[in-house]
Amino acid sequence: MKKKSKKEDVKLKFNSSWEYAPAPESKDHVKINSSYDLFINGKFTAPDSGKYFDTINPATETKIAKVADANEKDVDKAVKAARNAYDNVWSKMPAKERGKYIYRIARVMQERARELAVIESMDGGKAIRESRDIDIPLAAAHFFYYAGWADKIDYAVPGSKSRSLGVAGQIIPWNFPLLMAAWKIAPALAAGNTVVLKPAETTPLTALKLAEIIQEADLPPGVVNIITGAGATGAALVNHPGIDKIAFTGSTDVGKIIQKSIAGTGKKYTLELGGKAANIIFEDAAIDQAVEGIVNGIFFNQGHVCCAGSRLFVQESVMDTVVRKLKDRMETLIVGDPLDKNTDIGAINSKEQLGKIKQYLKIGVNEGGEMYQSSCALPSKGFWCRPTLFTNVSQSSRIVTEEIFGPVLGIQSFRTVEEAIEKANNIPYGLSGGVWTDKGSKIFKVTSQLRAGVIWANTYNKFDPTSPFGGYKESGVGREGGLHGLMPYLELV
Ligand code: NAI
Ligand code: MG
Numbered sequence: 001m002k003k004k005s006k007k008e009d010v011k012l013k014f015n016s017s018w019e020y021a022p023a024p025e026s027k028d029h030v031k032i033n034s035s036y037d038l039f040i041n042g043k044f045t046a047p048d049s050g051k052y053f054d055t056i057n058p059a060t061e062t063k064i065a066k067v068a069d070a071n072e073k074d075v076d077k078a079v080k081a082a083r084n085a086y087d088n089v090w091s092k093m094p095a096k097e098r099g100k101y102i103y104r105i106a107r108v109m110q111e112r113a114r115e116l117a118v119i120e121s122m123d124g125g126k127a128i129r130e131s132r133d134i135d136i137p138l139a140a141a142h143f144f145y146y147a148g149w150a151d152k153i154d155y156a157v158p159g160s161k162s163r164s165l166g167v168a169g170q171i172i173p174w175n176f177p178l179l180m181a182a183w184k185i186a187p188a189l190a191a192g193n194t195v196v197l198k199p200a201e202t203t204p205l206t207a208l209k210l211a212e213i214i215q216e217a218d219l220p221p222g223v224v225n226i227i228t229g230a231g232a233t234g235a236a237l238v239n240h241p242g243i244d245k246i247a248f249t250g251s252t253d254v255g256k257i258i259q260k261s262i263a264g265t266g267k268k269y270t271l272e273l274g275g276k277a278a279n280i281i282f283e284d285a286a287i288d289q290a291v292e293g294i295v296n297g298i299f300f301n302q303g304h305v306c307c308a309g310s311r312l313f314v315q316e317s318v319m320d321t322v323v324r325k326l327k328d329r330m331e332t333l334i335v336g337d338p339l340d341k342n343t344d345i346g347a348i349n350s351k352e353q354l355g356k357i358k359q360y361l362k363i364g365v366n367e368g369g370e371m372y373q374s375s376c377a378l379p380s381k382g383f384w385c386r387p388t389l390f391t392n393v394s395q396s397s398r399i400v401t402e403e404i405f406g407p408v409l410g411i412q413s414f415r416t417v418e419e420a421i422e423k424a425n426n427i428p429y430g431l432s433g434g435v436w437t438d439k440g441s442k443i444f445k446v447t448s449q450l451r452a453g454v455i456w457a458n459t460y461n462k463f464d465p466t467s468p469f470g471g472y473k474e475s476g477v478g479r480e481g482g483l484h485g486l487m488p489y490l491e492l493v
Contacts, residue, residue: 020342024340027118032205034065035067036065036204037068038070038227040078041081042215042219046068047068047070048077049073052066052068053069053230054067055201058202059125059338059339059346060381061382071236074229075233075237076242078225078227082167082195082196083167086167090189090192091192094151095150099150101189101223102150102186104218105217105219106143108213112209113137116136116139117136119205120205121346123204126301126304126338126346128341129341129343135177139178139181142183142186144465146186146187149191150189150192153486156486157487160493161493164192164490165268166194166244167193167195167242168193168243168247169198169238169247170196170247171234171250172184172198172199172200172248173250174200174201176301177200177207178206178207181197184249187486188489189223190489193245193489196226198227198229201228202350207228238258241265245268245269246270252274252475259477269478270477271476272306272469273431273475273476274403274429275306275307275429275471277297277434278309279293279294279313280420281312281436282417282420285436285458286438286458290436291322293460294409295387299330299344302385302406303407303408304349304353304406306432306475307432308405309409309432309434310404310408311412312411313411314414315413319413323389327372330387330389333345333374335374335385335386335387336379345387347384348385354383354384354385354406361408368392368393369390369397370390372390373386374387385407389408389409389410390409390410390411393411394412401427403429420446421450424452428473430473431454433452433454433456434457434459434460435458436457437458452471452475454467463481467482468481
């Protein structure tokens with residue numbers, strides 16, 4: 001009873017006075033075809049399979065377009081086009097000329113940024129504020145950054161010579177569709193490789209728009225090929241003998257399948273897999289700032305983030321304050337139309353993903369966790385999940401150890417720095433983490449002992465093309481971004 005009245009109190013304080021009028025981003029400038037073929041050898045080509053599948057808008061459950069479903073023959077065609085372009089054009093082209101093409105892609109992306117942002121939000125469900133301010137500018141920034149490397153590769157590895165690998169097969173997920181395409185394609189091209197990229201089946205549209213941009217930039221045919229399809233198409237790409245390197249971002253389960261299937265083939269690989277990041281709040285942290293960081297860490301992009309701060313550790317003395325402030329803040333978050341500029345939390349990417357999240361909410365409650373969700377209204381159609389937190393969870397709770405990939409936070413307390421580090425590291429994943437404190441010495445202690453590839457201090461979910469990203473343990477192999485992200489596309493000779 002006591003809890004309920006507190007919640008109503010919060011509602012009164014925020015909801016009644018924080019109503020915003022709808023501010024939808026216009027779709028008028030966006031052109032989406034009703035059907036998309038495969039982008040092979042510089043042209044949109046009908047699939048050999050003759051099959052297409054629908055991509056839907058997860059906020060409305062309506063079909064946006066149908067998209068080709070590539071089979072093994074289609075994959076073979078794409079790989080051959082990439083090989084031909086590699087042997088005859090791209091590997092022979094002076095590096096500074098390669099760089100010019102990559103710059104051109106970056107510029108066209110910037111020119112078409114608004115269109116790309118709207119399509120990203122329609123196809124994947126993410127809030128327009130994020131696709132507009134984060135996904136698309138960062139994707140262009142990656143092309144700009146790696147364009148700069150193209151003619152400086154010899155300086156990247158002082159004292160030795162390097163060469164490109166050949167054809168890269170690249171498979172990406174649905175949480176940052178265009179950004180992941182940029183993370184994969186830009187370094188591959190800068191290093192002199194050609195590419196066959198497969199976007200995720202629920203979010204293929206911005207990759208297909210990127211194919212149009214690549215045509216507009218006049219990239220030689222076959223240097224980038226984009227083929228759509230689901231897991232079977234991805235597996236055909238992984239197993240194709242003409243591939244020299246696999247770059248994959250997605251689930252740890254599929255990462256393991258890929259690693260097994262290419263063992264002994266000599267194919268190089270990088271895998272960016274799951275995560276379960278610890279966000280650690282010390283009692284001396286700026287608490288309001290930390291609360292914003294927690295919100296950004298787990299509710300950003302509906303929690304569809306491999307580096308999401310999904311495990312929160314709060315020092316015991318400030319636990320009640322942090323949880324109270326967090327609940328207050330959650331109450332003000334706007335869940336709804338991804339195209340509305342006020343929206344904080346958009347739609348869950350797919351029915352399957354929403355099913356998985358709901359399953360975890362049940363597991364959390366059944367295991368004795370205390371669940372709190374904000375009280376916002378949800379649209380009647382589409383896939384939605386209220387921002388959710390669990391208290392009364394332990395190190396062995398499944399919602400604390402398994403990747404949920406949704407806006408669900410598990411909160412635990414700690415007393416000492418050592419305890420926080422031990423708890424944070426006690427997990428098969430090691431992709432990222434966060435630390436909030438006023439003391440520089442604590443930041444150094446925690447960051448040097450957390451087994452995670454990326455750790456933010458007094459901020460969260462900040463990305464930059466110059467900065468390497470990747471995991472320890474089951475979070476993957478290799479790094480993307482920065483010079484580190486260029487090296488997996490090169491071989492020292
Ligand atoms: P997934 O790993 O199945 O999909 C990622 C990509 O891999 C997609 O393009 C998919 O078509 C492709 N793929 C699927 N099976 C394949 C195979 N056998 N060989 C080659 N490619 C294959 O991920 P899914 O099923 O969409 O999401 C399930 C869970 O995975 C999520 O709930 C989340 O926990 C995790 N995930 C992690 C991501 C990350 O960024 N680390 C991204 C997406 C999902
Ligand atoms: Mg879709």
